Amino acid sequence: MAAPVDFLTYVDDHQDQFIQRLATAVEIPSVSGEPARRPDVVRMAKYLEEQLQAYGVETKQVDLGTHVMDGQTLPLPPAILGRIGNDKAKKTVLIYGHFDVQPAELSDGWSWPPFTLTRDEKTGRLYGRGSSDDKGPVLGWVNVLEAHHQLQKPLPVNLRFCFEGMEESGSEGLDDLILEEVKKGKESWFDGVDCVCISDNYWLNTRTPALTYGLRGISYYKVNIAGPARDLHSGVFGRMVHEPMTDLITLLSKLVDPQGNILVPGVDEMVPAADEEEKKLYTALDYSIEDVELSAGGKIALSDDKASVLMGRMRSPSLSLHGIEGAFYGAGAKTVIPAKVAGKFSIRLVPPQTPENVDPLVISYLETEFKKLGSKNTFSIENLHGGKPWVEDHKHWSYEAARRATEAIYKQTPDYTREGGSIPVTLTFAEALGVNVLLLPMGRGDDGAHSTNEKLDISNYIEGTKLLGTYLYEVAAGTKA
Numbered sequence: 222m223a224a225p226v227d228f229l230t231y232v233d234d235h236q237d238q239f240i241q242r243l244a245t246a247v248e249i250p251s252v253s254g255e256p257a258r259r260p261d262v263v264r265m266a267k268y269l270e271e272q273l274q275a276y277g278v279e280t281k282q283v284d285l286g287t288h289v290m291d292g293q294t295l296p297l298p299p300a301i302l303g304r305i306g307n308d309k310a311k312k313t314v315l316i317y318g319h320f321d322v323q324p325a326e327l328s329d330g331w332s333w334p335p336f337t338l339t340r341d342e343k344t345g346r347l348y349g350r351g352s353s354d355d356k357g358p359v360l361g362w363v364n365v366l367e368a369h370h371q372l373q374k375p376l377p378v379n380l381r382f383c384f385e386g387m388e389e390s391g392s393e394g395l396d397d398l399i400l401e402e403v404k405k406g407k408e409s410w411f412d413g414v415d416c417v418c419i420s421d422n423y424w425l426n427t428r429t430p431a432l433t434y435g436l437r438g439i440s441y442y443k444v445n446i447a448g449p450a451r452d453l454h455s456g457v458f459g460r461m462v463h464e465p466m467t468d469l470i471t472l473l474s475k476l477v478d479p480q481g482n483i484l485v486p487g488v489d490e491m492v493p494a495a496d497e498e499e500k501k502l503y504t505a506l507d508y509s510i511e512d513v514e515l516s517a518g519g520k521i522a523l524s525d526d527k528a529s530v531l532m533g534r535m536r537s538p539s540l541s542l543h544g545i546e547g548a549f550y551g552a553g554a555k556t557v558i559p560a561k562v563a564g565k566f567s568i569r570l571v572p573p574q575t576p577e578n579v580d581p582l583v584i585s586y587l588e589t590e591f592k593k594l595g596s597k598n599t600f601s602i603e604n605l606h607g608g609k610p611w612v613e614d615h616k617h618w619s620y621e622a623a624r625r626a627t628e629a630i631y632k633q634t635p636d637y638t639r640e641g642g643s644i645p646v647t648l649t650f651a652e653a654l655g656v657n658v659l660l661l662p663m664g665r666g667d668d669g670a671h672s673t674n675e676k677l678d679i680s681n682y683i684e685g686t687k688l689l690g691t692y693l694y695e696v697a698a699g700t701k702a
């Protein structure tokens with residue numbers, strides 16, 4: 222069933238209001254990973270809840286309790302549940318998204334203030350933290366609701382919503398909420414859900430829409446090394462004491478090589494190699510080495526072979542070194558020996574890897590390597606958060622509905638992709654509800670999520686809003702077939 226013309230026209234006619242809606246959301250710096258910004262995440266929850274209510278959605282804020290971050294006990298931002306429509310003759314679609322964002326500072330290298338939505342008239346782009354990940358897509362759903370409400374048009378399906386404010390920090394508390402909710406049976410806000418749709422990733426390139434049927438999992442670690450009681454003068458103590466930074470850098474250098482091979486014994490080996498048949502899937506995708514170089518902003522691809530680069534992201538684990546807490550990083554030439562440093566790294570996981578089977582390998586390897594250093598500093602390792610990988614059946618009717626919707630809006634057949642990032646709650650939904658989960662991305666591969674100058678093209682926001690709405694009509698059409 223094609224989406225009605227008045228819905229599509231409404232979206233075209235209200236572009237400016239929809240962009241204003243995104244601007245208001247980007248202004249709220251809802252960074253879940255920074256304790257001082259936690260009230261802003263709560264403010265963003267309230268804004269989103271009000272938007273849903275304005276268009277007839279019944280909502281509920283769920284208190285997720287507290288958690289410990291960087292040694293501080295903090296209240297978790299509430300999750301928002303919503304529902305609209307209860308027609309037994311219609312399918313019920315559960316929408317998930319997140320309203321928190323990654324940290325961003327102008328000093329990181331942004332060309333504009335990250336929490337002001339900046340419109341570039343020449344390129345048709347909207348710059349701002351969260352524009353693509355994930356405020357644009359979440360508000361795309363609100364735009365769909367607004368259009369139907371204003372046109373007094375019934376939605377083609379029943380909708381349920383689950384929006385969270387901790388996705389960028391491990392989705393703390395959300396798994397428990399989902400499992401508790403499911404136990405409530407008929408009373409549950411997820412009762413009767415037929416499929417889940419998540420718009421929180423990106424096309425592979427800048428020109429071909431995509432449907433995504435896989436995500437990598439993640440295991441995130443913090444290695445702590447401490448020695449002196451305070452920072453020391455390197456002229457006074459250099460070569461007299463064991464230096465925590467030296468120990469840490471030595472350990473971090475033993476995790477991954479410059480070609481991306483993971484050096485922790487047993488981790489890469491867990492994943493079976495791709496056979497020729499599987500390699501063809503990657504060769505067939507509309508992607509080139511220029512695409513990876515364009516989106517990375519540098520000629521730094523690990524290989525000249527497109528299939529091997531794509532497999533690196535979609536079906537191989539990867540280990541990335543993220544940062545060192547406690548290290549000197551400012552301007553000037555401070556001659557300090559930092560007293561206490563913590564290295565942060567994570568491993569993106571693919572089946573059959575899970576945090577449960579990878580963590581022991583990583584922890585025991587680093588403990589052994591630290592012992593080999595013969596250092597008198599102290600060593601400890603923490604797992605900050607984890608999530609399992611997910612792979613879905615992309616021949617399901619929900620994927621077919623999304624394919625038809627994509628062809629209707631973009632006049633193109635979508636790429637079928639596996640995403641290198643992680644949305645840990647995806648597997649929880651799939652397992653707890655026992656239904657198919659679809660990832661329907663709005664943004665392009667060069668949006669720069671998590672990076673400086675994150676953007677969303679206006680055309681992706683507007684056509685993406687039409688795509689989300691059209692998908693619902695195609696799900697409804699599938700119901701009748």
Ligand SMILES: NCC(=O)N[C@@H](Cc1c[nH]cn1)C(=O)O
Nearest residue numbers: 354388389390391421642643644
């Ligand atoms: N758009 C999904 C996304 O960005 N997910 C994050 C989740 C995460 C895990 N740890 C910290 N954030 C990702 O990095 O893949």
Ligand SMILES: [Zn+2]
Nearest residue numbers: 319354355421
């Ligand atoms: Zn996201």
Ligand SMILES: [Zn+2]
Nearest residue numbers: 354389670671
């Ligand atoms: Zn993200």
